[in-house]
Amino acid sequence: MVSKVVFGRGSFNQLSEILAPKRLSMNAPFIYIIDDVFKNNQWLTSRIPLAYDDKILFISTEEEPKTSQVDAIVEDIILTTKELPSGIIGIGGGSVLDLAKAVSIMLTNEGEAKDYQGWDLVKHPAIYHVGIPTISGTGAEVSRTTVLIGPEKKLGINSDFTPFDQVILDSELTKDVPKNQWFYTGMDCYIHCIESLKGTYLNTFSETYGNMSLELCKEIFLDNNLTAEESEEKLMMASWHGGMSIAYSQVGVAHAMSYALAYVLGVKHGIGNCIVFDHLEEFYPEGVKLFKAMKEKHNIMLPQGICADLSDADFDKMTTIALNLVPLWENALGKNWKQIITPKKLKELYQKM
Known part of the structure; x- marks a missing residue:
């Protein structure tokens, strides 16, 4: 189960104080995986507490998340960061939240994401990861799975290491959903x-x-x-x-x-x-x-x-x-x-x- 939850309109503003104690070092960034629908949305992006080498990855959700997409994000993080990230923060709907969970797992587990599609195949705990839903319904913010399309199947990485360590439930973030x-x-x-x-x-x-x-x-x-x-x-x-x-x-x-x-x-x-x-x-x-x-x-x-x-x-x-x-x-x-x-x-x- 998710161990820590913050609920309430405007609670997204608490992100900085939630993350601060979790920073491992100046060289261990927080990586924000965000739905690219927010790319030009200053109302949301201006409140993201970037510091040091933190970075934002805007992700298209036109298609369902794929195992190959997870592998590409993980490779990019490994090649561009000095140390293992302090945490992965997913901001978006179910696709983005599932990507954030999968990336946090694959940063500490060898092989490819497709190798872990199934039940209880993950061997090592994921790095610290936070889920912030911007649309409601998928349950990805609380589930123990991350549903991905692999080369042969659509199936989740179902494990006790999958759930977020922290979730922020701010319903104000869902106000502009079509x-x-x-x-x-x-x-x-x-x-x-x-x-x-x-x-x-x-x-x-x-x-x-x-x-x-x-x-x-x-x-x-x-x-x-x-x-x-x-x-x-x-x-x-x-x-x-x-x-x-x-x-x-x-x-x-x-x-x-x-x-x-x-x-x-x-x-x-x-x-x-x-x-x-x-x-x-x-x-x-x-x-x-x-x-x-x-x-x-x-x-x-x-x-x-x-x-x-x-x-x-x-x-x-x-x-x-x-x-x-x-x-x-x-x-x-x-x-x-x-x-x-x-x-x-x-x-x-x-x-x-």
């Missing part, structure tokens, strides 16, 4: 809750957090009485609780299928989950019904026909990738999940999209 992105990422949180609460891995710990997150999602996406600030703060906490819920259980059908969409078509995670979940009445009837009500209320039109031009080889690749995510299917459908979801049935689901 509406569609707000919805897609918020639905990532909602789908976390549904898949956790309806899964076979469910336990009292995950259920408690999942229920809190689900109730917040209902309030945010179906209630007309919230102010913008209330909605931002509640979604930030829904994201946190949803991430905690799946940390002690697992996600399910929508995530398994959307991972494959991302690998083959490059569909980003939030919208990919929405496209898939829209067709999963068989598995989550009540959850999908409520999702459709939220989608209608906010006038969201999901892309249609994204799989229309795929070849049989593409479909085979997607079904193989999705079905290899065994813990997700086992959580969703139980130990006998292979008798319920076959490659043929999975292909038919993809063909609806």
